[in-house]
Amino acid sequence: MIYLFQFKLSLSMDNKKIKESAKQIFSDYIESTGHRKTPERFAIVEEIYSLDGHFDVESLYLSMKSKNYRVSRATLYNTIDLLIDSKLIVKHQFGKNIAQYERAFNSETHDHMIDLEKGTITEFFDPRIRQIIEDACKKNNFELSHHTLYIYGVKRKQQRTRTKKTETEN
Numbered sequence: 001m002i003y004l005f006q007f008k009l010s011l012s013m014d015n016k017k018i019k020e021s022a023k024q025i026f027s028d029y030i031e032s033t034g035h036r037k038t039p040e041r042f043a044i045v046e047e048i049y050s051l052d053g054h055f056d057v058e059s060l061y062l063s064m065k066s067k068n069y070r071v072s073r074a075t076l077y078n079t080i081d082l083l084i085d086s087k088l089i090v091k092h093q094f095g096k097n098i099a100q101y102e103r104a105f106n107s108e109t110h111d112h113m114i115d116l117e118k119g120t121i122t123e124f125f126d127p128r129i130r131q132i133i134e135d136a137c138k139k140n141n142f143e144l145s146h147h148t149l150y151i152y153g154v155k156r157k158q159q160r161t162r163t164k165k166t167e168t169e170n
């Protein structure tokens, strides 16, 4: 719980600076790979780095459309590919759901629990997981880029405080 709270807190700090840095990284990436620098692409970075949490392409498209951005779905998909390649966002495939994405620059590494019944996603962070992965990489002379860990299951209903015994007493 504390970890989750700290994670949210760090995201809210200096969001403007983070956005500017993300745009700079994207600009450098576009230059070095010979793609075109278009205002649409930077508007997409701006929009994604204003979002909190996960998103899919369709909801991003609708959100930008509602703000009167003229961005086609094709541009969106194409820019998302560039953003994945430049490590500014990560793509998730949670179970059978459509692909979801989230920003990767200046956001804490965290893992995901996927509820197989409701499809809800719970984020959590435990430094021990990252430590195990880093140790394993070191032992295997493997340079770590990033990791994804998906845990599938069903969220249990909150246990009732009333026990059987008290029910029979009534």
Ligand SMILES: [Zn+2]
Pocket: 053, 054, 102, 110, 112, 123
């Ligand atoms: Zn996440």
